[in-house]
Amino acid sequence: MSSQAVRADRGLITPFNVIAGVIVIMGMVLTAWRFAGGLGAVTNLDNHYPWGLWIGLDLMAGVALAAGGFVTSAAVHVFGMKKYSSAVRPAILTGFLGYALVVIALHYDVGRPWRLPYPFIMSQGTTSLLFEVAACVALYLTVLFLEFSPAAMEWLGLKRARMIVVKLMLLLTIFGVVLSTLHQSSLGALFLIAPGKLHPLWYSSYLPVFFFVSAVVAGLSMVIFESSLTARYFADKMDEAHKQEKTTVAFGFAKAAAFTLVGYFFAKLIGIAVDNNWHYLASGYGAWFLVELLGFVALPAFLFAIGSREKKLGLVKFTAVWTVFGIILNRLNVSLIAFNYHLPASERYFPSWQEIGTSIFLITLGLIAFKFIVTRMPILYSHPDYPDEH
Numbered sequence: 001m002s003s004q005a006v007r008a009d010r011g012l013i014t015p016f017n018v019i020a021g022v023i024v025i026m027g028m029v030l031t032a033w034r035f036a037g038g039l040g041a042v043t044n045l046d047n048h049y050p051w052g053l054w055i056g057l058d059l060m061a062g063v064a065l066a067a068g069g070f071v072t073s074a075a076v077h078v079f080g081m082k083k084y085s086s087a088v089r090p091a092i093l094t095g096f097l098g099y100a101l102v103v104i105a106l107h108y109d110v111g112r113p114w115r116l117p118y119p120f121i122m123s124q125g126t127t128s129l130l131f132e133v134a135a136c137v138a139l140y141l142t143v144l145f146l147e148f149s150p151a152a153m154e155w156l157g158l159k160r161a162r163m164i165v166v167k168l169m170l171l172l173t174i175f176g177v178v179l180s181t182l183h184q185s186s187l188g189a190l191f192l193i194a195p196g197k198l199h200p201l202w203y204s205s206y207l208p209v210f211f212f213v214s215a216v217v218a219g220l221s222m223v224i225f226e227s228s229l230t231a232r233y234f235a236d237k238m239d240e241a242h243k244q245e246k247t248t249v250a251f252g253f254a255k256a257a258a259f260t261l262v263g264y265f266f267a268k269l270i271g272i273a274v275d276n277n278w279h280y281l282a283s284g285y286g287a288w289f290l291v292e293l294l295g296f297v298a299l300p301a302f303l304f305a306i307g308s309r310e311k312k313l314g315l316v317k318f319t320a321v322w323t324v325f326g327i328i329l330n331r332l333n334v335s336l337i338a339f340n341y342h343l344p345a346s347e348r349y350f351p352s353w354q355e356i357g358t359s360i361f362l363i364t365l366g367l368i369a370f371k372f373i374v375t376r377m378p379i380l381y382s383h384p385d386y387p388d389e390h
Helices: 003-012 015-037 053-065 070-079 082-110 129-157 159-167 167-193 207-233 242-275 280-281 284-310 312-337 352-373
Strands: none
Touching: 015 082, 015 352, 053 070, 053 082, 053 167, 053 312, 053 352, 070 082, 070 129, 070 242, 082 207, 082 242, 082 352, 129 159, 129 167, 159 167, 167 312, 167 352, 207 242, 207 280, 207 284, 207 312, 242 280, 242 284, 242 312, 284 312
């Protein structure tokens, strides 16, 4: 075998590719199993829990973690914070892939993918929150595709098409912020119709506000998390400008996250006070609520503040990961853990291994797509034909 063939094999057979390949094969089997046998064959869903892991994690948490796109784009294009411009394309890419995976995951839960457009062409239920969420997610996914498209057009050499999209970037950003505000909050509003099922400590008339504010925190944290991973694994794809600006992005976004988390913390306290639910804090669920509130809201707010003030990059990166985990925990608390809290333990929902495996499969697809795009398109560097435009 020639030396070139050996290098090619080493480039193809890597730990990531091998593990991802095994997960993809497993995921394809699970996909066939789900659509051939139905939900009952692969999930533990029932009449008490019609929404499971695929909604709580893949959709509720996935939409929140994909918020970095609209947060970063708004900071740069609307508020003029050009020092964060290097973070826009990676954040937009992460958001676009995140929303695309949310839509794919929704197909697994709903089934009959060909009927997904029906609410837009056959239903008149435009006052439904689910309709609003579906419409905004579909529109925002389109916006994210258009915001991402200049990178693909530079790669493909489509200069004229790229010029048209770039001129529309401010309008697309504003439209994206409006759509994100609507559907991020509406995901929380979905649970307002279930006051008897969601535990009072998590149920609040301010749920739409909580979901939106926490999504902003998730977006800021994901940008820091994603930038730290790209700097480690794709450093050879980054130009000097992106390398120099990554610490500026991390500290700037950490400071913003600290302020937002403080506001979120006091908003949660106001929610408890308005409904006079203080006595629930003495219960088992109350202890779990305090773990979320103190451990994943107050603590990261403090750590982000210290990290940004003292310029401790390692602390900021750790806190971003911790905060991302906290947002996921919050979405699972609302949609699964604190939902139907009155049921005995024997009747509580726990996801099947097939549900967990499918979620891992979808996340892996996102990682594969991210790696493919970042290694080929101008995401972490400026294209030579447009050195000063991003």
